[in-house]
Amino acid sequence: MKKEIDLIDSYKLLHPRPVVLICAKGKGEKVNVMSCSWITPVSDDPPVIAISLWKEGYTHTLIDETGEFTVNIPSSKLLEQVWVAGVKSGSKVDKIKLLKLNLVASDTVNVPRIEECLGTLECKVKNRIEIGEQILYIAEVKKALADKTYFKKDIWTDEAEVLLHCAGKTFSIPKLIKNKS
């Protein structure tokens, strides 16, 4: 039996979905981190992704200064950090310090990556589209890294426990299913 869902809640039908930690750095030294699950690949060649960020947030102001960000893929071990990175604003607190995350210099962008994450995409913005209260950033991936213990045959293993965001403080991890055919 199907029920109608309020339009403002309709995006929830597209969850659970991967949640990532976006690092951004403006022209100053401060690095900010936020969690984001409104992200998708757009193209493989050229390698392009899209992320949607809230206009009232802090991260987009840093990205707008430099056109760069990193996408860092957390495991379930970082659940608490992912939660805090999503609810606290970098305009008020240094979330990198608060969350005790270790930063490592990236190779193609001036924004660092997060050492504790399973993998990273280094990204440069190609296009920026304002939609309602959000900004959709379309960005080219310049470098990609993955932990070889957990990324095998092009797939994160179940043991990677990549985090999927459901809603609020509820998260899932993926579990492989056997192909029935």
Add this chain to the structure above:
Amino acid sequence: MKKEIDLIDSYKLLHPRPVVLICAKGKGEKVNVMSCSWITPVSDDPPVIAISLWKEGYTHTLIDETGEFTVNIPSSKLLEQVWVAGVKSGSKVDKIKLLKLNLVASDTVNVPRIEECLGTLECKVKNRIEIGEQILYIAEVKKALADKTYFKKDIWTDEAEVLLHCAGKTFSIPKLIKNKS
């Protein structure tokens, strides 16, 4: 230990991710279905999503005729249909008949929804951006429906077994994790 990933494969770090069945219908009567996991919410108010489709595929030609499509959320019961919908082209075969899917008229668009799916978003295209070999459609959600047995407190339950695409013919389902704090 991190290894570098070929850029053309870098999108795989953003999988596993929800896979949906996109229905489209041109000005004629034929309805086509394809599977897609390059989809993300963009905004909640207005309710906007984005999907990336291959330029060489068939679905985008139908969407370009009418500016409408439906996003249908399959469970693991439809794994085989999702696989076939992703590898066969609607330009050559009637996939709806082949996959024995039942269509139901939508309320706000002329494209039907798939009865066997857990939920549906009825969508109208707002914007269309060509990126490499892909087209990114930005669309407003006009109506949303979800199976009330499986969509509870704004979350698909584990029992819904919403399908996540890993790579090739490998799929996962989400498993809730307990909040540690």
